[in-house]
Amino acid sequence: MASSNVLKAEFARPLSDDAELSYTLPSRYYTDPAIYELEKEKIFARSWIFLCHISQVAEPGAYVSGEVADQPVFVVRDRKGELRGYHNVCQHRAHELVQGSGTLKATITCPYHAWAYGLDGALRTARNCENVKGFDKEDFGLKSVRIEELCGLIFVNLDDDAVPLVEQAPGLEADIRAQIPYWDELELTDIYDFGGRPIEAGWKVVVDNYVECYHCAGAHPAFADIIEMSAYEHTIDGITARQLGPQTRPKNTAYDFPEDAIMPRSMFWFLWPINTINVLPGSGDLMVTQVVPMGPTRTAFRNYRFAPKGASDDPKRRDYIENILGVEDMDLCESVQRGLNSRGYDQGRFMVDTARSGEGEHVVHFFHKMVRDALDA
Ligand code: FES
Ligand SMILES: [Fe+2]
Incomplete structure (x- = not known):
């Protein structure tokens, strides 16, 4: 079986169950085409x-x-x-x-x-x-x-024996409906990718970046101006994780929105292994985004944009999301993929605080364990 060869090397440093002590997945998990082949079989062919x-x-x-x-x-x-x-x-x-x-x-x-x-x-x-x-x-x-x-x-x-999604993500539907009371009013308005350009980084680099906001204050200064980071939350439920920005600033350097906006909060759901739902405060539209794996070190985004019936577009907000926030993340991911190829790096640490604050990296740890366990299965 391919897996025993590909995975046989022990990690130099442990990916421990304890997020506070654990090291990250070794670089070869992000660069080795044999790992990607195994992911197709063990992750993508078995997940929702x-x-x-x-x-x-x-x-x-x-x-x-x-x-x-x-x-x-x-x-x-x-x-x-x-x-x-x-x-x-x-x-x-x-x-x-x-x-x-x-x-x-x-x-x-x-x-x-x-x-x-x-x-x-x-x-x-x-x-x-x-x-x-x-x-x-x-x-x-x-x-x-x-x-x-x-x-x-x-x-x-693709797996006939997969555990039903609703059992793997038991709280997700209720949580989505609680956070987005107008969910059923949403209409699909368009389907697009970000400028059609693939990201020169593997899907796990993209997900790693998605499931933490430790980088937000420095790498997304305008985002950190919209969202009060000290109140940020990041929680895990089954195979899902949710980032919630309960406190936001209607006047900020990204785009202004009314005090009584239909959506006053931000939230980002991750649903293992590559599904996301993305909500920023303001006009109420949101994106369901799939991280599309296109090979060991290449990824695309496919975005399904939804807006409340009859809502008018907010071009400034949309421009910020697509041309600033999204591009900042793509650049980060591409740099990380190049770095993972460096002989000067193998494993890092997760910045996990004991409070599991919203700025910590406990969900990256959760994701690395999911990847390792899926490939080992
Ligand atoms: S009918 Fe021949 S390949 Fe479909
Ligand atoms: Fe980001």
Whole structure:
């Protein structure tokens, strides 16, 4: 098994269960392509990954395709109104079945040799198959993937035996609804990536950076002006973690917002391994962002932007989020990825205080343990 070879070296310094004593994952976890291969098998093929919003697949025949690391998948609403998930691959000779998103009529027809599947995944027609010895259509239905909905967000999981998302993240739905009372009024307004440029840093570097705000005061000065960092909180629940900025300043150097703004707080949810929900104070729009792994040292962001019905855009706020805050983080991550390649570094320490304050790195430790344990499993 690949894992024993890839992982066999002991850590020079322990990644301990005690966050206050632990060292970080060694650099090779961030640079070795064999580790990334193992992550595809042990993490991405077994975890709940955000794919789309329920409004995109509301009508029978509506579908959305996407990837889980390198695995193409799609979800489609069938004729009976049930949502189904499949590997996006034809069972004849492996052409991909659908592209992007859209609406299918009665069947999913492969563009290559026109094998046609029902929306229930059953193979309906395969031209000339009645003349092929021993061919049974029942053997060639689409391979399904698990799907689950949480707060209107559709997640897929390639592992038939995965623990349901709702059990792995038991408090998430209630927490989202408590923090964002207008959640059900939100409409998906656009889907985009940050300028289309990939980040030259691996997905774990990006998540490490996402799950701590120890860097905020220095690296995001305007953010630290919006949010009162001394009141910042960072908590773990199941496979999720939430950063909450309960106190904010409507007048600040990033963008001003009204005292009575619909969203007066900031919050950032992380849902293992690569799903995030991002809320800054002000106009009420938010982003569900997937950290998309594109190889051992390359990542993209896919952002689903939601806004309350009829809300007007706040261009200054949006410019700050996309062109300042987001770019600051990308630059940090790219520098870290270069540094992880240095012969002058292997493992660091987590800055974890006993109070688990919002400026500490206890969630980075939680994430490193999740990675190590998943790869060891
Ligand atoms: S690969 Fe799909 S019909 Fe041949
Ligand atoms: Fe940041």
